[in-house]
Amino acid sequence: MKTDGGTDAAKRRAGERAAEDVEDGFVVGLGTGSTTAYAIEAIGRRVGDGLAVQGIPTSFQSRKLALEVGIPLTSLDAVASIDLAIDGADAVVDAPGSDAHGTLVKGGGAAHTREKLVDSAADRFVVVADPSKLTDRLERSVPLEVLPAAHTVVADRIRDLGGEPSLRAAERKDGPVVTDNGNLVLDCTFGEIEEPATLADRLSALPGVVDHGLFVGLADATYVGTDGGVEVRQY
Numbered sequence: 001m002k003t004d005g006g007t008d009a010a011k012r013r014a015g016e017r018a019a020e021d022v023e024d025g026f027v028v029g030l031g032t033g034s035t036t037a038y039a040i041e042a043i044g045r046r047v048g049d050g051l052a053v054q055g056i057p058t059s060f061q062s063r064k065l066a067l068e069v070g071i072p073l074t075s076l077d078a079v080a081s082i083d084l085a086i087d088g089a090d091a092v093v094d095a096p097g098s099d100a101h102g103t104l105v106k107g108g109g110a111a112h113t114r115e116k117l118v119d120s121a122a123d124r125f126v127v128v129a130d131p132s133k134l135t136d137r138l139e140r141s142v143p144l145e146v147l148p149a150a151h152t153v154v155a156d157r158i159r160d161l162g163g164e165p166s167l168r169a170a171e172r173k174d175g176p177v178v179t180d181n182g183n184l185v186l187d188c189t190f191g192e193i194e195e196p197a198t199l200a201d202r203l204s205a206l207p208g209v210v211d212h213g214l215f216v217g218l219a220d221a222t223y224v225g226t227d228g229g230v231e232v233r234q235y
């Protein structure tokens, strides 16, 4: 999962900067992926120094890491609110002045359904990224988590919308990726996505789609790790 060189250092800077925003008593949404992992590890170190927090993981992976680094865990149905969510992204639209500024594509690790649930429930949602994630044109494929019985029907509807679906294959198992929720993933290309909010609404309306990886209007800030520090985008 980890990358090397400058990108890995940039991910670390972004993740560790976000972990500094966690305050005593916070309930924290713990996103998924290699960048968020640095935030989780940093929060764990602060817990070791006496910080009192409760984490809500968004995947098997983030739960396992949080337990390893000593973050006490809770669940969405056990808390009144989430103070802060920290999560990575596969693409972040960086186009100030555009309606799409701050739109995300997530789900490269097939965790986007629970991520969206937790990130959207948080009072503040901070994205952590390295510069390779920033884009002024949204051309990345959009992951859809779909009920297994629905994958062919949803694939047909995606073609009706002008997209091209591809069932995500597992790398070290015959057959498809199965999400933490027991569903399948369709990666859907649409060429350049000029109106992500419109596409998001259309995808959400498809029966059999549990959730999609377009995060429109959800992020409050992106922390971009760079060679020398961290750049902050506020939305």
Ligand SMILES: O=C[C@H](O)[C@H](O)[C@H](O)COP(=O)(O)O
Pocket (backbone or CB within 6 Å): 031, 032, 033, 034, 035, 036, 087, 088, 089, 090, 105, 106, 107, 108, 109, 110, 111, 112, 115
């Ligand atoms: O499903 C996975 C998540 O949306 C991740 O947050 C996303 O793929 C970014 O992961 P990474 O920080 O490893 O690039």
